Amino acid sequence: MLAGKVGIVTGGAQGLGRCVAELAVAEGSKVVIADINEDLGNDVVEAIRSRDGAAMFEVADVSDNEQVQALVERTVAEYGRLNWICNNAVGGAGDFGLLHELDSDNWSRTVDVCMKGVFHGMKHAIPVMLEQGAGSVINITTSGLFKGEAMLAAYIAAKGGVHTLTMTAAAEYSARGVRVNSVAPGGMETRAIQRYFEKYPEFKQKTVNTHAMRRLGKPEEVAEPVVWLASDRASFVTGSCIVCDGGTLVNSHLL
Numbered sequence: 001m002l003a004g005k006v007g008i009v010t011g012g013a014q015g016l017g018r019c020v021a022e023l024a025v026a027e028g029s030k031v032v033i034a035d036i037n038e039d040l041g042n043d044v045v046e047a048i049r050s051r052d053g054a055a056m057f058e059v060a061d062v063s064d065n066e067q068v069q070a071l072v073e074r075t076v077a078e079y080g081r082l083n084w085i086c087n088n089a090v091g092g093a094g095d096f097g098l099l100h101e102l103d104s105d106n107w108s109r110t111v112d113v114c115m116k117g118v119f120h121g122m123k124h125a126i127p128v129m130l131e132q133g134a135g136s137v138i139n140i141t142t143s144g145l146f147k148g149e150a151m152l153a154a155y156i157a158a159k160g161g162v163h164t165l166t167m168t169a170a171a172e173y174s175a176r177g178v179r180v181n182s183v184a185p186g187g188m189e190t191r192a193i194q195r196y197f198e199k200y201p202e203f204k205q206k207t208v209n210t211h212a213m214r215r216l217g218k219p220e221e222v223a224e225p226v227v228w229l230a231s232d233r234a235s236f237v238t239g240s241c242i243v244c245d246g247g248t249l250v251n252s253h254l255l
Ligand SMILES: NC(=O)c1ccc[n+]([C@@H]2O[C@H](COP(=O)([O-])OP(=O)(O)OC[C@H]3O[C@@H](n4cnc5c(N)ncnc54)[C@H](O)[C@@H]3O)[C@@H](O)[C@H]2O)c1
Pocket: 010, 011, 012, 013, 014, 015, 016, 017, 034, 035, 036, 037, 060, 061, 062, 063, 087, 088, 089, 090, 091, 092, 113, 140, 141, 142, 143, 184, 185, 186, 187, 188, 189, 190, 191, 192, 193, 219
């Protein structure tokens, strides 16, 4: 699906980002993994190269405009182009609590990574894509943004911002060949959610029960629509959100 393409995955050192990177390479893409976790990022590159895939790691904090600019420049310098970017990094979302209890600095950090980081990714990737006349942006949100999510005000607000930013960018750039879409996952079995369940074990079953499928997703399952959106097979899809959430939004309390 991605033969000859070059892409960037932010937050690609683990979880969903790692799965997107590995699936994209399996589908023929070269991938740049960007993350603040150097050790895990290099592990992903090593695993991909051991299967004869093309990948490199770049340290980049997505909340920092200059670092994301440098990331895009290094990608183009190394691989000659940039066909797709998956803005996936999540951080600063550790502050779990009622809105009036949230710490203002933590709010800012969450929004800086989860929303401003996506802005930076698009701001620097899209000019390269416009010059090429084609490109695909995939932003990762959460299906929780469509209903609100108690105890996660800063995170949900940031994801809501990414949802509208995605549609706005699609309105601005689709006529010039750049498609912009998002994927909204439900709960996935990644370290992020595992850490949360370790801290709040009573929430595990409750979270599973919010899914009509009565299970969490595997990050590999959510990577599928991301890679499809990155590919030319999604050539008429822009400004859309693919909800990939095990039925969280259609779940019924009666069953
Ligand atoms: N896990 C879930 O249940 C779930 C549910 C809905 C949506 N999502 C979304 O899916 C995406 C992936 O989540 P995940 O569970 O794989 O997360 P994860 O915590 O497993 O991985 C996130 C990665 O982002 C990196 N990161 C953190 N701050 C960064 C920064 N400032 N710059 C660059 N990289 C940074 C981390 O080092 C880590 O490697 C996120 O956008 C998240 O909001 C996750």
